[in-house]
Amino acid sequence: MDLSRRNFMQAALLGGIALSGGAALSAVGTHQRRSSMLTLPQAADLAGLAPSSAALKSQSLALGRLFPALLDPDAEGAPFIANTLSSGDSFAGLIRQGEPGNSVFLRQPGARAIIPWTPVFIRENSQLLQLPSSVTRQIDCSDLLVMNESSTRHPVFGNKARKYEFVLPNLKWSGAKRLGTIGAISSNHALQFALANRVADLTGDGQPLNCALDLVLFEVPGAVTDIARLAILRGLAEHVAIAKNDLELAGEASQEYAKSWLHPDTDLLVPPGGSNEVSVLGHMNAIAELAHFLDAAQAWNAPPDVIFVAMGSGSTVLGLLLGVHLMGWKTKVVGVADQDKSYLTRWLVNRQPSLPFVEGNVAKLARSTVDWLQKIRFPGNSPDVLRVMQDEIFLPDSTSWQPGYGLVEDTDLAWANELKEAGLSLDPVFTLKAWRSLLTMSQAGALKNKRVLFWNTYNSFDYMPSLLSSLG
Numbered sequence: 001m002d003l004s005r006r007n008f009m010q011a012a013l014l015g016g017i018a019l020s021g022g023a024a025l026s027a028v029g030t031h032q033r034r035s036s037m038l039t040l041p042q043a044a045d046l047a048g049l050a051p052s053s054a055a056l057k058s059q060s061l062a063l064g065r066l067f068p069a070l071l072d073p074d075a076e077g078a079p080f081i082a083n084t085l086s087s088g089d090s091f092a093g094l095i096r097q098g099e100p101g102n103s104v105f106l107r108q109p110g111a112r113a114i115i116p117w118t119p120v121f122i123r124e125n126s127q128l129l130q131l132p133s134s135v136t137r138q139i140d141c142s143d144l145l146v147m148n149e150s151s152t153r154h155p156v157f158g159n160k161a162r163k164y165e166f167v168l169p170n171l172k173w174s175g176a177k178r179l180g181t182i183g184a185i186s187s188n189h190a191l192q193f194a195l196a197n198r199v200a201d202l203t204g205d206g207q208p209l210n211c212a213l214d215l216v217l218f219e220v221p222g223a224v225t226d227i228a229r230l231a232i233l234r235g236l237a238e239h240v241a242i243a244k245n246d247l248e249l250a251g252e253a254s255q256e257y258a259k260s261w262l263h264p265d266t267d268l269l270v271p272p273g274g275s276n277e278v279s280v281l282g283h284m285n286a287i288a289e290l291a292h293f294l295d296a297a298q299a300w301n302a303p304p305d306v307i308f309v310a311m312g313s314g315s316t317v318l319g320l321l322l323g324v325h326l327m328g329w330k331t332k333v334v335g336v337a338d339q340d341k342s343y344l345t346r347w348l349v350n351r352q353p354s355l356p357f358v359e360g361n362v363a364k365l366a367r368s369t370v371d372w373l374q375k376i377r378f379p380g381n382s383p384d385v386l387r388v389m390q391d392e393i394f395l396p397d398s399t400s401w402q403p404g405y406g407l408v409e410d411t412d413l414a415w416a417n418e419l420k421e422a423g424l425s426l427d428p429v430f431t432l433k434a435w436r437s438l439l440t441m442s443q444a445g446a447l448k449n450k451r452v453l454f455w456n457t458y459n460s461f462d463y464m465p466s467l468l469s470s471l472g
């Protein structure tokens, strides 16, 4: 298992073990191995939560419309993206290049890169949401639309699903059997990953990844632990460790700390938020889908001028930035950070103490992703894509998250209620902060005469009743 010290520091910090005011990493908590009395629910108990196999097989990769070579098994000069539900391709005998879950696969050395992709959710034009005039008249822009990545029917949908559509089959092709992942107890990634591991059919004949999964979860200081959510996580994972902030650990000790919670045979610690280079493809593809939805709805005669999106571990906003670049749009993407960290932590994780923490994460992921895309000869990126993204597309907002991670004010709550009535449910950690950023820019007159798209990354599916009953 490759768990370098720096990787763990990043994982731990992103996942929520806070370095406060330059103090050492603090953690340690309770350790819960699944008791032999408990059995994981049969996949069949959970299968009802996934879309039908026929509907999933009808999905296609929107990036393929832009670059047909990506979907053409006989093309050259670009990677081949293999739909694992329909291609019938076997991965036996392929050479893996890269870490499990973040690899490309080759038929022989030097051959074209193959990247597996499995549709795990159904895209619908209705995701493009027009808010009522009672809302839009309060925003000073020419038009406002929402890309609403939310489902009342499907627990694995939109933001997280887009990442897993690339990461899960990659793990399967990499032969992963035992995984760990990390996040706050309330982490959308921890819950949806644990679920997708059990329900997302990766073969078309009902075979999910089904890896043994260890979760290392952090209590967020000041937040009440959601016991029902924890019960669900325990039902889905083999092993759940709850980290508290009692004991201070740093450096090597922190790495040992994480290892001590993971099974020694763990193949991989899936990064916090599910963000790695491969997962970025999910939101590059999402922009190609947005282009299609806008065409189909004949909503606008030009691309959005501004997109607002929440950012945490980084692959969502980075995928949108690269997607905008691929499309040749002049759109600005406002990425709204969910938090910031001390100078020491910024330095430890990103080596860029002067850059706000989340921006630093995105910058680091951007460098490695662009490098990787160039290596695999992914089409459409200009050689100076990093500069173009930084100077012309990306508008990071590292202030709207205040006064604190997940903390909102009365005005935010009033907006949350109004938007909910309009069909848009937002969460306090990510999307409500992105909405706040939109309002601030509107009030400053910066959106005047602009086509504005709000990208909702929060899946408001109500997990508790359906999952608790499936899990018994």
Ligand SMILES: Cc1ncc(COP(=O)(O)O)c(C=O)c1O
Binding pocket: 159, 188, 189, 273, 275, 310, 311, 312, 313, 314, 315, 316, 317, 427, 430, 431, 457, 458, 459
């Ligand atoms: C609802 C929601 N929105 C946005 C994000 C941020 O996405 P990313 O981690 O890819 O930056 C997350 C991440 O966990 C999330 O759960």
